[in-house]
Amino acid sequence: MTRTGTVPDQGRLAQLLKEAGSPLDPAGVGQLAAGVLAAPPEIGTSWHRLVAEPTPPALAAALEEVRAYLAEDYRDGLSAEDFARLPRPARLALLREELARQGLDGFIVPRADEHQGEYVPAGGQRLAWLTGFTGSAGAAVVLADRAAVFVDGRYTLQAAAQVDAALFEIRHLIEEPPAKWLAGAVKKGTVVGYDPWLHTPQEVERLQAGVERAGASLKAVEANPVDRVWPGRPAAPLAPVLPHPDEFTGDSAADKRGRLGRALAEDGAAAAVLTMPESIAWLLNIRGGDVPHTPLPLSFAILRDDGSVTLFIDRRKLVPGLDRHLGNEVAIEPPDRLGPALDALAQSGKRVQVDPATAASWVFDRLGRAGGRIHRAADPCLLPKACKNRVELDGTRAAHRRDGAAVTRFLAWLAREAPQGGLCEIAASDRLEAFRREGEHFRDLSFPTISGAGSNGAIVHYRATPETEKRLEPGTLYLLDSGAQYLDGTTDITRTVAIGLPTPEMRDRFTRVLKGHIAIATARFPKGTTGTQLDAFARRALWQEGLDYDHGTGHGVGSYLSVHEGPQRISKAPNMQPLLPGMIVSNEPGYYKTGAYGIRIENLVAVQPERAGASAQNEREMLCFETLTLAPIDRALVECDLLEDAELAWLDAYHTRVLETIGPLLDRDSATWLEQATAPLGR
């Protein structure tokens, strides 16, 4: 392939770097750029400050020249073109050869990386590289003569489309998980390898039980064999790590570290190992950009009982001045120093806290080998991060006003545009993104938009592509689930809009979903109540008609962090975490008719104490929800006869609030549209 870009002038680059006072030479810039290419494209030119700050324009231009040059060669190995160049059977064969070389009879390839996160950087997408399967959950197991891919119900069709069934049996992840399949597939004496960085100890224990049932054994590898046969495997992403100001966090990192350190001490632990970048970002009040849509700085950390922290991170990611922001009590070490640090902790003889649900087995193994005493307990940042403080709540309210204005402007635009015909899913979601980008503090979308017209709306995890997208046709519904990252808050909203005239059935279903949404929005519950206890409120109106939806009712949301944040959830699955004041959770019941339409009505809500005096009888400490999301709900889809008086009153009051709060932020045409869209329905 002939290069089209200019070969960068190394000599001139070296000169520019020296003049700008950069610590890097051209080779260093090349290495940095490799990490930049591995980061999401939203990184833009923000990486320049990692080279020199300020960045003179000539240097900036030279840096982008380097990047463009390297980009031409950049292959993450995951694209269709890459699979043409190195087809699936060859990848499997290469891996099998490597396994044989290493004396392994098999190997497990999970979807996860070492952080067990929702998004995995390119270089960690080993399952996708090996099998072609790109779903957000799954695994593969490769033996000498058999191989299988494991997916749950959400991805059966996707796996059938992406995975070569001649190479991999396709199995159901829940009904026949790898441990179970292995128990039947291996023979006595088989040695199955796994990468201890990519599995939690709970998973390893299950896999162990599985193979041992057949007289085989599990072996931890030191270097992942997939990495050894993946040509040009992308480098670790290097997106800038910035301070997240107290004006958004409402709580200094020093205070957080001190509080959590003291809590560790009370629990009898001298330190905690943090493996989740969300936790590290929250604790140190920093944000990164190493994965799509979530401002995470991939890293590890050790928090000690005196509040000091060692942060294991690639220094090149840190913007100038971040050291100072982190302060004296935070030491910065390269990632490969985590092992020796764990050895030192272990040898101190003190108890070290690690989370068996999320931390890599490697951490437990390392501590154990060095004689450490491990205290298995949840990541100490999890709960404090979930309970937003006053500043975070004020911030998310502000972000939601901005986001509501963007969504409302989009809905007004959609009302004008859609009837003309010709509007497709991607153009629509692009327009919404454009409106959002105009908002102050906007940084990124919080997840890939779900823009489903007509029958595409019935596919719960639909992503519009040029091949699949439909036009927004009259007489159909359009489901749009989207959200944004603002510096002051993370949003997530779903609106379902009638294009043209909806059928009576659509109105009936929409109104039942709305009743479920209102039941959650107006719920009052005693402190101690979990999301599991509330879930059925959202389903009741559907259940009365023998209908239901096959997803949870609500997930937690972070503050300029993950749009899917634990530990709380509202779903059928048993969840022991009580809903506490400050927690933000989504309220998103739905209804899906395959091949026809999808309905979902989602707002974010914040858990609040019941206002004193609101209910004179309060014998119990009661909590309720404050609805954060502000955007009109499609009146055309509401069947008023199905609503109780109180439900109708809620809808009108909500719309009044939307008009009063969002109206002033809009251009005149959108404001006029909003007045109609929020006109009272009430009797």
Added chain:
Amino acid sequence: MTRTGTVPDQGRLAQLLKEAGSPLDPAGVGQLAAGVLAAPPEIGTSWHRLVAEPTPPALAAALEEVRAYLAEDYRDGLSAEDFARLPRPARLALLREELARQGLDGFIVPRADEHQGEYVPAGGQRLAWLTGFTGSAGAAVVLADRAAVFVDGRYTLQAAAQVDAALFEIRHLIEEPPAKWLAGAVKKGTVVGYDPWLHTPQEVERLQAGVERAGASLKAVEANPVDRVWPGRPAAPLAPVLPHPDEFTGDSAADKRGRLGRALAEDGAAAAVLTMPESIAWLLNIRGGDVPHTPLPLSFAILRDDGSVTLFIDRRKLVPGLDRHLGNEVAIEPPDRLGPALDALAQSGKRVQVDPATAASWVFDRLGRAGGRIHRAADPCLLPKACKNRVELDGTRAAHRRDGAAVTRFLAWLAREAPQGGLCEIAASDRLEAFRREGEHFRDLSFPTISGAGSNGAIVHYRATPETEKRLEPGTLYLLDSGAQYLDGTTDITRTVAIGLPTPEMRDRFTRVLKGHIAIATARFPKGTTGTQLDAFARRALWQEGLDYDHGTGHGVGSYLSVHEGPQRISKAPNMQPLLPGMIVSNEPGYYKTGAYGIRIENLVAVQPERAGASAQNEREMLCFETLTLAPIDRALVECDLLEDAELAWLDAYHTRVLETIGPLLDRDSATWLEQATAPLGR
């Protein structure tokens, strides 16, 4: 103490026994009578058939003479008089001496017996004997220099009243369980004994972890030291074991044994050890009477994969002909043959299924020592027993009609009697029991009646005693929770009745409880839904006012078996058991105002598939509840303005059904009263 009864004439007794063809001699009769005295008094004269059948009148009289004579000496060691004769400090001292003799530094005394049942026969009430505490859950731990009693929130006041705080520290069973207390109370090298018959393996593992944290150890004893110092400890109860006819069970024991045996085989087990008398009674279609209010034959059994069973039971309990009813595939062995039978099972090398949640640790130890392979799984009878078949459902409907008639007659009587003043709790519950006794197939109450007038109604586990009972005063509420055992079904019902004029607050609270009750009664839910998911429906109307109740919403119910039966429950606590067709469960929300009044509205409901065509949209397999209980709900307490139209309609329809079904079964006065009590409230 001078005897008042006649000394039975042994010679005459021997003659009568011989003439009647009894296998027993006078000494045998004496031993049998000791077991009869240890059984609940409801046994009446039914035990005579265990001596000879038919029982000639002269022999019957002689048997009762023997019984009366032995009764004078019968001391279960648990009465106030017994505690006067052998006071608490002496009992504790005796036990400590015995422990020292056995080389033990401590001993654990749980409330449970070897069957982990809700009711414990007198001889198994070691906790009560030692400490005086008679609550239905708890434990004690005795060390050389300290001792503690552990109770949960229900029993704090009761423990304070019954237990000598100078002898026993009182601790909270959940917050500081024995394992945790022991971890802090014992020293390195302490040996704490426990009786492996009285703890599940899960409990033993927790206790072990607790003592080992302090460097101490747990030791299983062969003979319980409490038994060795308990003078005159009652014998095992010997109540007659009868066949339970197929006309009530709807399923022959042979079929049940065959089905469950095949299921064991499919699970790869050769046998299952059954330790719960409910399971054994259900499986073999037999009933006993060894404990109060539940017709259980205390016993153990082994079920094999070919459907054959060995029943380990005291033969003397079996009525003549029971052998024949059990059939050739059921072998009868004395209880002390269980050990050798387990040894044989273990040595067969096949897998033996035992339930770690309910079986005694002793069983696991015995199988383990003999090299057995144990498969830990739930008792195989649990789920089939919970899902009643058509005959059992028809039977419980018939029992509920009978029970409804008795309750209605009582309510009619109460309406006449209470206004006259002077009516107290015990007289009222006695009157209700008298009405029930007139019903066909009545055998016993299903639990001790809760009869709470005024503020006594606010005590959730209240039992009326001559010292505590109140009069039913005008302007108060009367809460009555009662139930019966009929051969064709078990009932459990709570009605709350206004005596005189209720306050507006009482009506408000009652109506909110009623709304919760109706929400459960009218629930439709997809197959797979658990009770945990439905629980909040019963609380919502209370939560809207900041109110709640501190107990579960519903428990499972057996068929002429336990009134509290698993595995399903409706409560806040996570319960993984989906509600399945045929399950019977209570629907009993409530509200309690301490010092003022209590409200509870309880009906039993049966899970049914949604009638086909009931809801044309049924995309899911839906279930619903059929209300079994038929008795009027007090109209005087219903605040109609608080009810939705659909709720009012439900109440009127329910009352119509009560009138139509129960009316024809009543005397004229009661029927007239019922017409008024069920008059429509509807708008």
